[in-house]
Amino acid sequence: MPLTITGLSKTYSNGVQALKDLNLTIGNNMFGLLGPNGAGKSTLMRTIATLQEPDSGEIWLDNINVVKQKETVRRLLGYLPQEFGVYPKISGLDMLSHLAVMKGVTNAGERKAMVEALLNQTNLWDARKKALSTYSGGMKQRFGIAQALLANPKLIIVDEPTAGLDPAERHRFLNLLSSIGRDVIVILSTHIVEDVRELCNRMAIISNGELLLEGAPAEALETLGSRIWSKLVTDESELTTLEAQLQIVSVQLLGGAHEVRVYSETDPGSGFRPVDANLEDVYFLNMERHTASQKVN
Ligand code: ADP
Numbered sequence: 611m612p613l614t615i616t617g618l619s620k621t622y623s624n625g626v627q628a629l630k631d632l633n634l635t636i637g638n639n640m641f642g643l644l645g646p647n648g649a650g651k652s653t654l655m656r657t658i659a660t661l662q663e664p665d666s667g668e669i670w671l672d673n674i675n676v677v678k679q680k681e682t683v684r685r686l687l688g689y690l691p692q693e694f695g696v697y698p699k700i701s702g703l704d705m706l707s708h709l710a711v712m713k714g715v716t717n718a719g720e721r722k723a724m725v726e727a728l729l730n731q732t733n734l735w736d737a738r739k740k741a742l743s744t745y746s747g748g749m750k751q752r753f754g755i756a757q758a759l760l761a762n763p764k765l766i767i768v769d770e771p772t773a774g775l776d777p778a779e780r781h782r783f784l785n786l787l788s789s790i791g792r793d794v795i796v797i798l799s800t801h802i803v804e805d806v807r808e809l810c811n812r813m814a815i816i817s818n819g820e821l822l823l824e825g826a827p828a829e830a831l832e833t834l835g836s837r838i839w840s841k842l843v844t845d846e847s848e849l850t851t852l853e854a855q856l857q858i859v860s861v862q863l864l865g866g867a868h869e870v871r872v873y874s875e876t877d878p879g880s881g882f883r884p885v886d887a888n889l890e891d892v893y894f895l896n897m898e899r900h901t902a903s904q905k906v907n
């Protein structure tokens with residue numbers, strides 16, 4: 611059941627063009643939507659989740675017209691919004707049961723079994739009787755996934771679920787996501803490259819509402835081949851010189867020195883050594899090429 615997006619555009623009333631003629635095909639399994647803040651990720655996800663309409667373009671889930679057949683989509687959808695803001699004083703168990711009713715699970719026995727299974731799956735069983743308002747950030751996100759999984763959705767959308775989680779909570783959360791069945795579409799948006807590397811077999815990078823890259827992370831890495839070079843630099847003035855001479859991919863602090871990574875088809879000299887490309891290189895290079903092309907236009 612693929613999700614096909616064609617020519618999707620959206621401009622908000624304040625003039626911000628959040629999506630620009632976006633084309634994307636998303637198959638089963640985990641799809642990573644990677645982009646910086648303001649890229650248009652949440653706009654795209656809200657549109658797929660039928661919460662807002664595009665100005666133009668189409669979204670098809672198999673033979674369902676997503677923009678037009680909202681009710682049909684909603685029966686198949688599990689959605690964890692970026693701001694899942696309501697954590698009332700009622701318990702996780704009661705809230706999940708309530709949300710199950712809202713999702714149409716009216717049979718009490720079926721609902722009890724479903725809610726209990728989800729509380730176990732998301733490791734919230736022991737906290738099920740505690741008020742949601744007392745849950746930690748990681749527990750809230752896991753509760754968010756539990757509610758998104760109610761009623762066996764075929765399309766699951768999670769918008770920046772790992773933002774703000776500590777490393778242990780983040781790993782627990784990613785493991786949970788990866789345990790979701792393979793016969794469903796899971797779209798994960800994030801600005802954290804590692805999330806995509808660990809979890810997704812397909813990905814897209816978007817920036818300023820435009821698609822920069824679509825494909826498998828492994829393929830994207832292959833295109834960089836042996837063209838990434840690295841060097842540790844401690845001297846600020848050398849850094850400035852290198853920035854003027856070479857195509858810098860990233861400069862990151864590493865033990866008090868700057869790790870400079872450059873893109874070059876041949877040995878750039880100056881003591882650089884070849885290194886394996888990583889997904890961050892792919893991300894930074896695409897972002898930089900996009901910025902450069904916009905300056906020209
Ligand atoms: P992301 O989720 O990737 O951070 P968003 O889809 O939230 O990106 O935002 C894309 C752009 O659209 C941003 O410039 C943002 O400020 C703008 N935007 C988002 N929502 C609205 C809105 N409701 N009204 C006006 N502008 C918005």
Ligand code: MG
Binds near residue numbers: 770
């Ligand atoms: Mg967002």
